[in-house]
Amino acid sequence: MIVGSGISPAKPVVTTDGGNDSDAQAFIDRGITDPTEQGAINTLVVDLKGYSLWAKCHQILPFVFNDATKNSWDLSSNQDATFSGGMTHSGRYITGNGTNAYVNTNINDNTTTSLNSVGVSYYCGSSGTRTMYHGADNGVTSTFMNNPRNTTGNHRFWVHDAGPSFQGSNASTQGFYTFTREDSSDKKMYKGGSLFDTISATSVSKLDLDLYFMAYNNAGSPSLYDNRDYNCYVLHEGLDATESSNLDSAFSTFRTTLGL
Amino acid sequence: MDKVVILTEAQKDSLINNTYDGVQYFNPVQDINNNWVVSEEEINCCSNDPSFNWIKSLTLTDFQPKPLVDPFA
Numbered sequence: 517m518i519v520g521s522g523i524s525p526a527k528p529v530v531t532t533d534g535g536n537d538s539d540a541q542a543f544i545d546r547g548i549t550d551p552t553e554q555g556a557i558n559t560l561v562v563d564l565k566g567y568s569l570w571a572k573c574h575q576i577l578p579f580v581f582n583d584a585t586k587n588s589w590d591l592s593s594n595q596d597a598t599f600s601g602g603m604t605h606s607g608r609y610i611t612g613n614g615t616n617a618y619v620n621t622n623i624n625d626n627t628t629t630s631l632n633s634v635g636v637s638y639y640c641g642s643s644g645t646r647t648m649y650h651g652a653d654n655g656v657t658s659t660f661m662n663n664p665r666n667t668t669g670n671h672r673f674w675v676h677d678a679g680p681s682f683q684g685s686n687a688s689t690q691g692f693y694t695f696t697r698e699d700s701s702d703k704k705m706y707k708g709g710s711l712f713d714t715i716s717a718t719s720v721s722k723l724d725l726d727l728y729f730m731a732y733n734n735a736g737s738p739s740l741y742d743n744r745d746y747n748c749y750v751l752h753e754g755l756d757a758t759e760s761s762n763l764d765s766a767f768s769t770f771r772t773t774l775g776l
Numbered sequence: 777m778d779k780v781v782i783l784t785e786a787q788k789d790s791l792i793n794n795t796y797d798g799v800q801y802f803n804p805v806q807d808i809n810n811n812w813v814v815s816e817e818e819i820n821c822c823s824n825d826p827s828f829n830w831i832k833s834l835t836l837t838d839f840q841p842k843p844l845v846d847p848f849a
Contacts, residue, residue, distance in 0.1 A: 584799040601803035602817025615778050615815045615839055616803040647844040659848075666846065738803070740844065 532648065537561045539570075543591050553580065556773040561591065565770060567762040572753040574628050575621060576730075579747050580774055582607040597621050597729075597749075601741070608776055609641050610730075614743030618731035623751055625652060625660055626724040633754035635696025635761055638729070639771070640664055642744035643689050649740055652725040652733035660723055661732050664707075665689040675703040677717040684713050689744070692764045698754035709764030711757055727751065727752055778841075780813035781834035790822075791831075796822040799849040808840045 536544065536554070540561040545555050557578065564570040576591035584605050587598045592717050601616035612618065636651070649672075651661035663674035670683035675697040684706070694706040697719060705713045725733045730742040747766055755763060783791070783804060791802035796818045804812045816836055822828055 584797065588799065598801065600801040601805075602815030602821075603800060604817060613778055613815050613817055615813075615841065616805045617781065617815070617817070618803075649848075657782050672798065672848070740846075 524766065525607050536588045537565070538554075539591075539593070540594065543589065546589055547586060548581070555592070556580070556770055559773055560770045563766040564674070564763075567759070567760060567766060568711075569752070569755075569763055569766065572755070572759070574751040574753075575623055575749070577619075577621070577771070578751040579605075579610040579749070580608050581605065592650060595622050600738070602769070603730075606745075608774060609745035609747045611745045612647075612742040615736075616741060618738050618741055619729040619749070620733075620738075621727045621729060621749070621751065623727050624724065625727055626722045629676075629722060629751070630753065631719050631722055632697060632700045634675060635661070635694055635752050635755050636660075636727075637692065637694040637696075637748075637750040637752065637755075637760075637767075638746055639692045639743055639748050639767060640689055640723065640746055641776075644744050645669065645741060646742055646744060648742045649732040650729050650742070652727050653735065654723045655726060655735040658720040658723055660727065662693070662695045662705075664691070664693050667730075670730055671705060671713070672704065673705055673715075673716070676722060677703060677718045678720050679717065680714050686712075693765055694755060694760045694763060696752075696755050696760065698756060706755075706760040706764070709761035711760075747776070778839040779816035779836040780807070780839040781831065781836055782807075783814065783818075783834075785812065787831075791828070794828070795824050796828065798824040805840070808842050813839065814834060814842040 536558040540558040573592050579587045586612050590596050592690040598620045602613040603617040606610040629688040645665050647668045649661040649663050653659045659674035671686040680757045697703045700719045703717050788804040
């Protein structure tokens, strides 16, 4: 395990004209009325653009609202998500019931991502462990899944590969995670913006499946539901160490602005 | 322990591809005895279609899940 990249995030460029970013405003205009939430969304978009991460994001789901409709909205205006089962929308997190609740991102991996430049990030607010995976598995050749911490205290992740069946220790669940691939040979995990593990695993193929969150798409059916708290999900291109650190910083500011 | 209601096969089929609050979809799953169930959260938030009000008359019971087995372990 490698902990700590020592990379300082670049300072984002923040607009000073007093108005919101146009992409943030488009999201707010869908029905975000709380001034604190409006400000947090605008700051997040400005920060992502300042870090040159905005264009790398395929889907950004801020799960910080107190109703399912708003939590389904994609900040990047690409594809809204769909909730199924008994999900709780508490206002700053979504929480699975561990029985049947999950998120269908409605993003088909094959048509949206690149084989060797892809990643997913999210913030888990819980301390619990769970037998589950986020993502999808076609049951044949390739897997794009992860679990930050399973019941044996290990993280596991695949990024368009078929193995090896690696497990690495993760002492605590809560945190901001990025699982990403920038080339055909390695996949990487970042936690809190710092490199946590690099695993040699040759990419195999993309999956012709929708990517799920808080469960995994088991060749077309949801399996292994989560019961932990999450307040964002991002599907993006492959990110390097600096970009992963910057993404963590942007969402750290987002959480702080919302009082988390 | 999580609470659920047990559904007949026909009841399960009637819920599939329908929302319980206009946004979120029912997701019947099977318990350890292969009974079809939906969660207490779906029952409590069921407000979209009055034709689904029958679900609120069903008795909540403790969920008995199938063992969680990691197929990649």
